[in-house]
Amino acid sequence: GAGVSQSPRYKVAKRGQDVALRCDPISGHVSLFWYQQALGQGPEFLTYFQNEAQLDKSGLPSDRFFAERPEGSVSTLKIQRTQQEDSAVYLCASSTSHSNTEAFFGQGTRLTVV
Amino acid sequence: QKEVEQDPGPLSVPEGAIVSLNCTYSNSAFQYFMWYRQYSRKGPELLMYTYSSGNKEDGRFTAQVDKSSKYISLFIRDSQPSDSATYLCAMRSISSGSARQLTFGSGTQLTVLP
Numbered sequence: 001g002a003g004v005s006q007s008p009r010y011k012v013a014k015r016g017q018d019v020a021l022r023c024d025p026i027s028g029h030v031s032l033f034w035y036q037q038a039l040g041q042g043p044e045f046l047t048y049f050q051n052e053a054q055l056d057k058s059g060l061p062s063d064r065f066f067a068e069r070p071e072g073s074v075s076t077l078k079i080q081r082t083q084q085e086d087s088a089v090y091l092c093a094s095s096t097s098h099s100n101t102e103a104f105f106g107q108g109t110r111l112t113v114v
Numbered sequence: 115q116k117e118v119e120q121d122p123g124p125l126s127v128p129e130g131a132i133v134s135l136n137c138t139y140s141n142s143a144f145q146y147f148m149w150y151r152q153y154s155r156k157g158p159e160l161l162m163y164t165y166s167s168g169n170k171e172d173g174r175f176t177a178q179v180d181k182s183s184k185y186i187s188l189f190i191r192d193s194q195p196s197d198s199a200t201y202l203c204a205m206r207s208i209s210s211g212s213a214r215q216l217t218f219g220s221g222t223q224l225t226v227l228p
Contacts, residue, residue, distance in 0.1 A: 004157070031214070040122065042156065042202050042218030056214060091157055103216075105150075105157030 004106035006092050012112045013082045021077045021109045024104060025094030032075050034067055034085060035091040043091050082113045115222070117141050120203055120219030127228050133190040137203035137219045140184065144205040147179050149188045152200045152221065161201075162188070193226045200224070 005024040013019050025032050031050055035043035036059075045059040051065040051072035060067070064082075079086055089110050093103035120137045127133055146165055150158035162177045164170045164186075170177045176189040186205075186215075190197055203219040 019184070033214070036218075040220065042118075042204070042220045043216075044218070045215035048214045058213065093157075102160060102163070105159070107155070107157045110155075 004092055004094050004104050006106035006109050010110050015113055018080045021090050023075045023092030029094035029096055031095040033093045034077050037089040037091055075077050084113050087113045118145050118219045119215050121222055122220050126225045129226055131193050132191040133193050135188040135222050137186050138184055143207035145208045146206050147186050148204040150202040157203055195226045195228045198225045
């Protein structure tokens with residue numbers, strides 16, 4: 001595709017519900033990143049993939065957060081037993097190189113937990 | 115204290131004004147410095163990046179890095195209403211353990227009035 005595609009754009013979840021957020025990176029991009037952006041704040045790093053390997057998950061806030069990229073292309077961020085503090089925009093970015101200085105971001109998924 | 119500090123604004127200027135946006139940081143390991151623009155309900159878009167200290171110019175935009183003061187700036191000349199957005203500074207180190215994640219400021223909301 002022309003850019004990084006994320007779906008759904010908006011998700012409302014009841015507290016305790018599991019959610020799955022999808023990221024379709026730019027074709028051929030090796031590196032994929034997930035960030036969490038709270039209202040009025042800058043994005044915060046969650047996790048990083050190089051192809052199918054998850055090389056850094058130091059930013060995942062709890063073991064309720066899980067990300068995968070099984071075939072080195074599409075990635076899914078899963079949040080189990082959602083809580084109100086999980087409400088945020090979840091951004092995916094992809095890059096051609098190991099560095100993400102020129103990463104392209106998707107439009108994000110806005111998650112609201114009620 | 116956050117590693118990257120950015121005045122959240124909001125900043126409102128008349129069309130044609132010169133805009134100065136700034137960030138300070140505390141981690142001396144940061145070597146790559148970036149500015150992203152984020153329109154409402156969109157993902158961040160990379161404007162400029164600079165390696166180490168110095169200036170970089172691209173059209174109406176100039177990025178400056180002063181590593182001795184741990185201070186970076188973005189200048190926008192002849193500002194236009196279409197420049198109205200949130201501007202995020204971001205930076206990263208080149209050390210292998212954290213090479214791939216960006217640390218963002220909280221963003222400055224800019225409005226350029228016609």
